[in-house]
Amino acid sequence: MKIVVIGGTGLIGSKTVAILRQGGHEVVAASPNSGVNTITGEGVKEAVAGAQVVIDLANSPSFEDKAVLEFFETAGRNLLTAEAAAGVRHHIALSIVGIDRSDNGYFRAKIAQEKLIVASGIPYTIIRSTQFLEFLRAIADSSADGNVVRISPGLFQPIAADDVAASVAEVALAAPRNGIVEIAGPERAPFNEIVARYLKAVGDQRQIVRDPEARYYGGRVEERSLVPLGEARPGHIGLDGWLRRSKARA
Numbered sequence: 186m187k188i189v190v191i192g193g194t195g196l197i198g199s200k201t202v203a204i205l206r207q208g209g210h211e212v213v214a215a216s217p218n219s220g221v222n223t224i225t226g227e228g229v230k231e232a233v234a235g236a237q238v239v240i241d242l243a244n245s246p247s248f249e250d251k252a253v254l255e256f257f258e259t260a261g262r263n264l265l266t267a268e269a270a271a272g273v274r275h276h277i278a279l280s281i282v283g284i285d286r287s288d289n290g291y292f293r294a295k296i297a298q299e300k301l302i303v304a305s306g307i308p309y310t311i312i313r314s315t316q317f318l319e320f321l322r323a324i325a326d327s328s329a330d331g332n333v334v335r336i337s338p339g340l341f342q343p344i345a346a347d348d349v350a351a352s353v354a355e356v357a358l359a360a361p362r363n364g365i366v367e368i369a370g371p372e373r374a375p376f377n378e379i380v381a382r383y384l385k386a387v388g389d390q391r392q393i394v395r396d397p398e399a400r401y402y403g404g405r406v407e408e409r410s411l412v413p414l415g416e417a418r419p420g421h422i423g424l425d426g427w428l429r430r431s432k433a434r435a
């Protein structure tokens with residue numbers, strides 16, 4: 186089966202490509218560096234020709250509100266138009282748990298991406314994931330003011346990129362759900378506690394402050410804003426296991 190992974194060189198994309206290739210599938214790892222650009226449209230038609238499945242794992246180079254919205258809208262339109270013309274039978278995209286429960290510019294852009302998929306008429310599965318463990322440092326940095334990192338005590342359930350990629354590959358080989366599936370890590374705990382454990386483990390001296398008013402990229406975080414409300418496919422790798430693996434790889 187021919188499977189195209191848009192953003193196939195990224196964190197989740199490269200892991201997903203490796204799993205699918207191991208399974209013997211013909212996988213195209215598409216990205217601007219390989220001549221496939223969903224913003225300009227360059228190489229998109231050629232990449233999706235003859236593909237049964239397209240997995241969109243691209244991300245915006247800028248997280249600024251307007252830029253990220255433009256990225257997901259333009260890329261989504263260009264890609265879905267090419268897929269419809271090529272007769273693609275399953276479109277998969279990686280979205281985020283809780284994008285309709287907390288409000289920030291990045292979440293609004295992901296909602297726009299999801300709406301385009303639902304309206305496209307192409308059979309689809311949207312995978313909503315919680316935050317990646319690999320993203321913890323960026324979260325701490327974005328919440329820092331000097332040596333103080335303010336984080337909400339709302340619940341948090343991060344997932345390792347390896348677990349995300351395993352789920353994405355599994356969904357790609359299954360029938361389209363024409364709906365949303367959710368995935369999350371094996372541990373659920375207050376956001377501030379998980380970030381504090383992470384910073385301590387990596388020797389980051391910054392002080393974590395539990396602050397119910399602390400925003401997540403501008404959005405309020407209530408107790409259940411960022412965790413699945415219903416059933417979610419659980420990952421296997423928790424924070425401690427992930428830290429051990431990361432140290433072993435370093």
Ligand SMILES: NC(=O)c1ccc[n+]([C@@H]2O[C@H](COP(=O)([O-])OP(=O)(O)OC[C@H]3O[C@@H](n4cnc5c(N)ncnc54)[C@H](OP(=O)(O)O)[C@@H]3O)[C@@H](O)[C@H]2O)c1
Pocket residue numbers: 191192193194195196197198215216217218219221222223224225241242243244245246260279280281282295313314315316317320
């Ligand atoms: N971070 C989180 O916690 C989280 C949680 C849930 C869902 N997600 C979603 O997961 C997805 C993947 O994230 P990631 O962290 O794996 O991304 P990433 O590592 O930043 O990789 C982004 C990929 O997108 C490609 N790309 C950028 N511009 C492109 C364009 N114009 N056309 C085609 N490809 C383009 C990049 O190609 P180059 O290598 O050539 O630049 C790269 O392969 C995103 O959609 C994100 O919203 C993230």
